[in-house]
Amino acid sequence: MNEQLSASQLNAAGHLMIGGCDSLDLAQQYGTPLVVYDVSQIRHQIRAFKRVFEANQVNYEVSYASKAFAAIAMYQVADQEGAHVDVVSGGEMYTALKAGFPLSHASFHGNNKSYDELVMAVKNNIGVIVVDNFYEIKLLNQVLTELDARVKVMLRITPGISAHTNKYIQTGQVDSKFGFDLESGQADRALEAVLASPRMTMIGLHAHIGSQIFELTGFEGVANKLVEVANHWQQRYDYQAQVINVGGGFGIRYTKDDQPLRPEEFVDAIIKAIKAAVASTALEMPAIWIEPGRSIVGPAGYNLYTVGSRKDLPGYRPFVTIDGGMGDNIRPALYQAEYETVLARDPQAPLAEHVRLAGKYCESGDILSQDQALPKTKPGDVLAMLDTGAYGYAMASNYNRNPRPAVVFAENGHSQLVIERESYEDLVHLDRPYTEAK
Numbered sequence: 467m468n469e470q471l472s473a474s475q476l477n478a479a480g481h482l483m484i485g486g487c488d489s490l491d492l493a494q495q496y497g498t499p500l501v502v503y504d505v506s507q508i509r510h511q512i513r514a515f516k517r518v519f520e521a522n523q524v525n526y527e528v529s530y531a532s533k534a535f536a537a538i539a540m541y542q543v544a545d546q547e548g549a550h551v552d553v554v555s556g557g558e559m560y561t562a563l564k565a566g567f568p569l570s571h572a573s574f575h576g577n578n579k580s581y582d583e584l585v586m587a588v589k590n591n592i593g594v595i596v597v598d599n600f601y602e603i604k605l606l607n608q609v610l611t612e613l614d615a616r617v618k619v620m621l622r623i624t625p626g627i628s629a630h631t632n633k634y635i636q637t638g639q640v641d642s643k644f645g646f647d648l649e650s651g652q653a654d655r656a657l658e659a660v661l662a663s664p665r666m667t668m669i670g671l672h673a674h675i676g677s678q679i680f681e682l683t684g685f686e687g688v689a690n691k692l693v694e695v696a697n698h699w700q701q702r703y704d705y706q707a708q709v710i711n712v713g714g715g716f717g718i719r720y721t722k723d724d725q726p727l728r729p730e731e732f733v734d735a736i737i738k739a740i741k742a743a744v745a746s747t748a749l750e751m752p753a754i755w756i757e758p759g760r761s762i763v764g765p766a767g768y769n770l771y772t773v774g775s776r777k778d779l780p781g782y783r784p785f786v787t788i789d790g791g792m793g794d795n796i797r798p799a800l801y802q803a804e805y806e807t808v809l810a811r812d813p814q815a816p817l818a819e820h821v822r823l824a825g826k827y828c829e830s831g832d833i834l835s836q837d838q839a840l841p842k843t844k845p846g847d848v849l850a851m852l853d854t855g856a857y858g859y860a861m862a863s864n865y866n867r868n869p870r871p872a873v874v875f876a877e878n879g880h881s882q883l884v885i886e887r888e889s890y891e892d893l894v895h896l897d898r899p900y901t902e903a904k
C-alpha cells in the first residue's frame with residue numbers, strides 16, 4: 467500500500483477512509499471533484515506544535531497561515547484550537563470575521579496592503595500588522611491618524627537566507643519582493659520610522675524564508691539572524707523585541723522521495739537555536755511565533771476525482787483523465803509539484819501500470835501527475851490524491867468556466883459540507899450583458 471497511508475485508514479471493505487468516513491460514500495454523496503479534510507489531523511498538528519513550545523517553556527503563538535486554505539470553517543477550527551491566524555488580504559480578513567474569528571488574534575501580512583485593507587484591519591482591532599515596506603509605514607500612519615487609532619506592528623526582515631526549495635516559493639533571499647533588507651540599512655531605518663510614530667507599537671520582528679523547506683540549517687540560520695538583529699536594535703536603539711516570528715515553511719511529505727523531519731521537530735530546533743542565541747546577549751527572552759500553513763492543512767487534505775477518458779499510444783505512458791485538474795490544483799502545472807494518488811475503493815490493489823494523470827482543462831500542461839503507478843482503472847473509478855490540503859483549493863480558479871469543487875470536513879465518522887460546489891449560475895452571477903453604444 468502507499469506509504470503515506472496506514473492500515474487504519476481502510477475499512478472492512480478495503481475502501482479508503484477519511485476522518486472516519488468512507489471516501490466512496492463521500493464521492494457519492496457530494497460528487498466529484500471533491501476536496502475532503504480530515505479535521506482531526508488539522509487539530510492534531512496544531513496541538514503538536516503547541517506541545518513543543520510548552521515542553522521548551524517559552525511564550526509562543528502558533529499562527530495558522532490561512533493562505534494555505536481559507537474558509538469560514540477553517541477559521542473556526544483554528545479558533546477552537548486556540549491558534550492565531552495570518553491573513554494577507556481584505557478577503558481573508560472578511561472570511562475570518564464572518565467565522566467569528568477574533569481579529570485581535572490575527573497578523574496582517576502583505577507587500578502591498580491597500581488603504582482600504584489597512585482601514586479594515588485597524589477598525590476591526592487587528593492583532594498585529596506585519597509591516598513590509600516604507601510606503602506602508604506612511605500609509606499606515608495616515609490611516610491611524612484619520613481613525614485616531616493605535617496598532618501593534620512587527621517589521622518583516624529579509625534575512626538574506628535562500629531556502630533550498632523551488633525558486634517560486636523562495637522569499638528570504640536578499641532581492642525578495644518582501645520585507646526590509648538588512649545590509650543596506652533599510653531595516654534600521656524602518657525601525658526608526660516605526661519608533662518615531664506615536665500610533666504604532668513595535669512588538670517584534672519577522673522573517674519567512676520560503677515554503678516546503680526540508681533543511682534545518684535555513685531555519686537555524688534565520689533564528690540566529692533575527693536574534694542578531696534584535697540584539698543590534700537593543701544596543702543601538704534601546705529597543706527590546708517582545709516577539710521573534712520565524713514564519714512558516716516546514717516541508718511535508720508529498721511523495722516517497724520526500725523525507726522531511728516532522729514539522730514539530732523543525733520548531734523544536736528553532737526554539738533551541740533562539741534560546742541559545744538569546745543567552746549570549748543581554749536580551750530578555752522574547753516570545754516565539756510561527757506561521758505554518760502547509761504543515762497544518764496539507765496532509766489533512768484529499769482530492770477525490772472520478773476517472774473518465776483514457777488515451778493509449780504505443781510506446782508512450784497512457785493518459786488517464788479525471789474530472790478535475792489545474793482549476794482545483796494548479797501546483798503541478800505552476801511548479802511541478804508532485805503528489806501520490808490511490809484507488810479509493812482499494813488502495814492496496816496491486817499496481818498494474820504507470821500513467822499520466824491528466825486533468826480536463828484545455829491546456830496540455832494540465833497534467834496532475836506525470837508518472838503515477840496505479841492498479842488498472844476504469845471510467846467511474848474514484849481516485850484519491852493525497853496531501854492536497856495546502857494551496858490547492860486556495861488557488862482554485864474557474865478556468866474554462868469550470869465550477870470550483872465542494873469542500874467537505876470529515877471528523878469522527880461525520881461529514882459536513884463547508885464550501886458548496888459552485889453552480890453554473892455562480893459562474894455568471896457577476897457577468898453583465900453588453901449593450902452596444904448607439
Ligand SMILES: Cc1ncc(COP(=O)(O)O)c(C=O)c1O
Pocket residue numbers: 531534552575637674676677678713714715716757758759760761856
Ligand atoms: C509570511 C508567510 N508566513 C507563512 C507562510 C506559510 O508557509 P507554509 O505554508 O509553507 O508553512 C507563508 C507562505 O508563503 C508566508 O508568506
